[in-house]
Amino acid sequence: MRGLRPVRQGLPCRLHRAAGAGGDGMKRTRWYDYLWIWSIVYFALGFFNILFAWLGMIDFLLPLILAAFGGNKFFCNHLCGRGQLFARLGGALGRSQYRSAPRWMSSRWFRYGFLIFFLAMFGNMVFQTWLVAAGAASLREAIQLFWTFRLPWGWTYTAGLVPDWVGQFSFGFYSMMLTSLLLGLIVMLLYKPRTWCAFCPMGTMTQGICKLKYRAGASKPE
Numbered sequence: 645m646r647g648l649r650p651v652r653q654g655l656p657c658r659l660h661r662a663a664g665a666g667g668d669g670m671k672r673t674r675w676y677d678y679l680w681i682w683s684i685v686y687f688a689l690g691f692f693n694i695l696f697a698w699l700g701m702i703d704f705l706l707p708l709i710l711a712a713f714g715g716n717k718f719f720c721n722h723l724c725g726r727g728q729l730f731a732r733l734g735g736a737l738g739r740s741q742y743r744s745a746p747r748w749m750s751s752r753w754f755r756y757g758f759l760i761f762f763l764a765m766f767g768n769m770v771f772q773t774w775l776v777a778a779g780a781a782s783l784r785e786a787i788q789l790f791w792t793f794r795l796p797w798g799w800t801y802t803a804g805l806v807p808d809w810v811g812q813f814s815f816g817f818y819s820m821m822l823t824s825l826l827l828g829l830i831v832m833l834l835y836k837p838r839t840w841c842a843f844c845p846m847g848t849m850t851q852g853i854c855k856l857k858y859r860a861g862a863s864k865p866e
């Protein structure tokens with residue numbers, strides 16, 4: 645479980661890998677070190693066609709699948725384009741203030757409280773999608789930032805191409821992805837590059853899964 649700590653402390657991936665490898669800094673670059681580009685491409689695609697928002701489900705499900713089967717945070721440490729993007733902007737490009745984040749941000753109550761809030765918002769988004777699918781509500785061609793501010797986004801959607809509920813999910817999911825990106829960018833600017841990782845709902849969920857697997861393994865008779 646010690647390997648989970650660096651991500652929570654907001655250190656760039658490279659730092660924790662180098663620390664684990666003895667810190668010689670001669671790390672071989674791998675294809676997944678460029679996944680920060682994917683993160684930019686994903687949000688750019690949403691400006692042209694909102695249906696691309698569905699691709700974000702990969703980032704939603706893959707960390708959980710890898711944690712459930714591998715019992716580790718391979719996704720956070722290697723495959724998360726968003727975490728890499730924060731590390732690049734805040735670290736390599738020097739946009740972070742490198743101040744310590746307030747302690748409450750990484751406290752258990754805040755992490756789990758934010759996770760519950762996030763899951764409630766996700767559930768509401770799925771419910772809105774269901775209402776549209778059932779014909780009880782009409783499609784809203786807009787995104788909602790910070791779960792509050794509604795922005796018209798209709799140019800990214802062509803009516804009739806797919807069922808309206810598919811479009812509704814896209815607008816809702818893209819809203820959540822963009823809101824969490826903006827929150828991550830704000831704390832990246834104010835504090836350390838990967839401060840968002842301290843309370844990222846995906847990180848909290850994968851860490852919870854890893855802990856459960858670890859405990860289950862430790863309690864097995866030898």
Ligand code: SF4
Binds near residue numbers: 651719841846848
């Ligand atoms: S904690 Fe969240 S943002 Fe950070 S690396 Fe993990 S999934 Fe990515």
